[in-house]
Amino acid sequence: MIDTTILQQAFGSHFGGEGIPYFAPGRINLIGEHTDYNGGFVFPGAVTQGISAVMRPNNSPKVHLYAVDLQRSCSFDLTDLEGPADVNFRYVYGVVRELMAAGVIVEGFDAVYGGDVPLGAGMSSSAALESCFAFALCDLFGGHLDRMTLARIGQATEHKYVGVKCGIMDQFASMHGRAEHLMRLDCRSGEFQYFPWHPDGYRLLLINSCVKHELVGSPYNERRASCERVAALAGVETLRDCSWEQLKTLQPQLNNEDYHRARYVLGEVDRVLSVCGALERNDYEEVGRQMYLTHEGLSKDYEVSCPELDFLVDEARRLGVSGARLMGGGFGGCTINLLRNELYDNFLNEVQQTYRGRFGVDCHPIPVSIGDGAREL
């Protein structure tokens, strides 16, 4: 979390005085990738990195924003039907409009925000931004929306104002995170459970490939469309309800690509359940094995990996890491690695060297701790 005094200083110089501070986190996801919009399970946890904002009502019909990381400002009217052209500010605009549509009486406000969740790393910086504003504005203007509704407001913002047809995982995790717990969410029913995360003798490490992951304009929506085509042919609402037998029967009617996409999703829904069983037995080696299988599926069947991410996963395997895979939407961003404590230093040194040797650029390790969800600070 960034130091909010930086935000308060910027608030003072732009608007005078101080704002009320809020925070919402980014997330990791242990397993269950591209399953959320298929009605399957996901296994995320909020991290301690995220987006912080300080804000205050301004008794006008206008919103004034200053993003410290971008060093840019933006203003819009609450009744503006178009919103800002700059996509960076459309996240906040979308949240404002969606909150209003949900009945929250949002009034004009001034806000300064910034964060420490790396952009484009697959850690859901955009969900953190949406969740931070959704939570804060609901609180500031006396709305009574529960956290799941606020998460759906963030998701609707992606769909309607940014153009990414994402699932609910990122906003869900940012709103519901709990320190030292992962969450298993059933994306079909919306039911979820907290799982204590104390992997004795193991730790998680993200490695940012620094290949910019950008879901806006990426083939993310095409992947979703493939899944929806197969589900429609199978006569089910989402692929979660398509059985292996059904998929096999349908195979002759499917193009090769759609078949492989669906095969990945069915496998991933099963893998999340295996991981739950393994976690109950504290069998982290089995959790790791499933993570490697996920990566293989994401790389070969779902085709959302890239040479840099494949390399990082291969290196992890070579260096004895228990499990590794690309995390999030793909097309760049991070790998998530589950490794025994004693391997940590060696893995960190080696992978940084070999990555630089292979690609001529640095990868960035990101240690993670599991933290709480959106809140006032």
Ligand code: GLA
């Ligand atoms: C992105 C989306 C999520 C989810 C993941 C892949 O992070 O925002 O909804 O689909 O990709 O699991």
